Amino acid sequence: MKRKFWSTLAASTMLIGVLAGCSAGGGESTSGTETDSKGSDEAVTIKFHTHGNETSYNWEKTIAAFEEEFPKINVDLVILSEKGDTQEATQKLDLAAASGEQLDVLMFSDPASYAQRVALGMVAPIDEYIEKEGYELNEEYKVDTKINDSYYALPGKFNPWYVLLNKNHLDEAGLEVPADWTWDEYMEYAKKLTKDDHYGTYFHGPQGGGWMEFMKLALASEEDNTEFVKADGTSNFDSPLFKKTLEMREQMEKVDKSATPYTDIISQKLHYRNQFFGQDASMVLIGSWMNTELGGTDQFPLDFNVAVAPYPKNEEGDTGGFSPVTTDFMSVAANSEHKEEAYTFIRWYTTEGQVVQGKNVPSWNGVSEEDLDSIIDGILAGTATPEKVDKESLVNVLKGAKSSKIIPPVPYQAELYKVVNEEYEKLILGDQDIDATIKATQERAQEIIDNNK
Numbered sequence: 001m002k003r004k005f006w007s008t009l010a011a012s013t014m015l016i017g018v019l020a021g022c023s024a025g026g027g028e029s030t031s032g033t034e035t036d037s038k039g040s041d042e043a044v045t046i047k048f049h050t051h052g053n054e055t056s057y058n059w060e061k062t063i064a065a066f067e068e069e070f071p072k073i074n075v076d077l078v079i080l081s082e083k084g085d086t087q088e089a090t091q092k093l094d095l096a097a098a099s100g101e102q103l104d105v106l107m108f109s110d111p112a113s114y115a116q117r118v119a120l121g122m123v124a125p126i127d128e129y130i131e132k133e134g135y136e137l138n139e140e141y142k143v144d145t146k147i148n149d150s151y152y153a154l155p156g157k158f159n160p161w162y163v164l165l166n167k168n169h170l171d172e173a174g175l176e177v178p179a180d181w182t183w184d185e186y187m188e189y190a191k192k193l194t195k196d197d198h199y200g201t202y203f204h205g206p207q208g209g210g211w212m213e214f215m216k217l218a219l220a221s222e223e224d225n226t227e228f229v230k231a232d233g234t235s236n237f238d239s240p241l242f243k244k245t246l247e248m249r250e251q252m253e254k255v256d257k258s259a260t261p262y263t264d265i266i267s268q269k270l271h272y273r274n275q276f277f278g279q280d281a282s283m284v285l286i287g288s289w290m291n292t293e294l295g296g297t298d299q300f301p302l303d304f305n306v307a308v309a310p311y312p313k314n315e316e317g318d319t320g321g322f323s324p325v326t327t328d329f330m331s332v333a334a335n336s337e338h339k340e341e342a343y344t345f346i347r348w349y350t351t352e353g354q355v356v357q358g359k360n361v362p363s364w365n366g367v368s369e370e371d372l373d374s375i376i377d378g379i380l381a382g383t384a385t386p387e388k389v390d391k392e393s394l395v396n397v398l399k400g401a402k403s404s405k406i407i408p409p410v411p412y413q414a415e416l417y418k419v420v421n422e423e424y425e426k427l428i429l430g431d432q433d434i435d436a437t438i439k440a441t442q443e444r445a446q447e448i449i450d451n452n453k
Contacts, residue, residue: 041072048345063075066353070348105342124333142402157359158362158363158398160403161311164286166279170193179393179396180313183313190282203285209421218314221241229413243438272284274300287326307394321400330346351367355375
């Protein structure tokens, strides 16, 4: 992104403030303080509340680069959790909002936190700024942040799910690293990779009402309707893709015996890192937060070569690349008196700032291949043996991945997760078949939905 572009953007946001005041989400003007400061060309200080600590986000370098680009906007960083605990950070952010503290830029770590704060009126829509710049968010970024037909955030990092592969095991089985594949092919790979001393694949959930990504395998391969409750509030348990997920899990564990048994996962408290780095499973489906560990660490040294495959799609002719994705949702606070400056910061941070930061793969589609290579090189360089990672496969997967449409989480999500977990356990432990599992899940979920209307 060119310096000239950002200078123009900064100037235009100042002009917007002078002419129209600061929009408060519905077109109302705020007090004259901001307009006066802009008119007198004084610097503005915005507060940035984040869960990210310095180690993980390189804030000192990143913010210094922004302030050099925009000398009239100072960023006051508020780290809500020094250990990067997102739950602690969210609680402190809510307390800051309730106490009337200055809020300008807000960072959310997951769709639920983001959607809930939008619903609470804590976050301002940013459609007017996007329209003034004249870009389409879904073309500019890999992650869709739309809620109720409006945008309330720009996405920062891009952590899609992918498949970690033991390249040595693939070579021994005569298998290529998949660049594009289906769930049927994934199941075939799992069978061929299974040996006496290891399983073909490992699934880390569900467990205790969590890790529900492993109950949405086929659903998550789609562009829309990837959650248990659809955008209109109706149940999605009648989706054939939910049934397909159950069928795949049962087939791999019970028939093919290519997946680590669920009873072992629970009784032995297994973890995906141990299973993969200990070579107890050849393939592990997980999020790309693992990029920083792919080359091994002191705790989990790497004794084999690693490759990466994309999240499988459902049918051969489907558009590939869709997967669960985690990102940082960068938002403007609804009560901010410096919305234009706050937007200027989140726009810079989610584009050029991601490259400057150098800690994560950006959601921004405008990042050059050279910059992406440099970022990935930097990430892998922090591992113990980066030479054992098939960088080409990693780059190809990250370049081709994309997120599905966001469906705002429902308030009773935890109750639904508990139901899915319980009914799945009855299935996988042999207490009921798939049809009975779906029927019971649908009935129990519908009761929860009805009780929350």
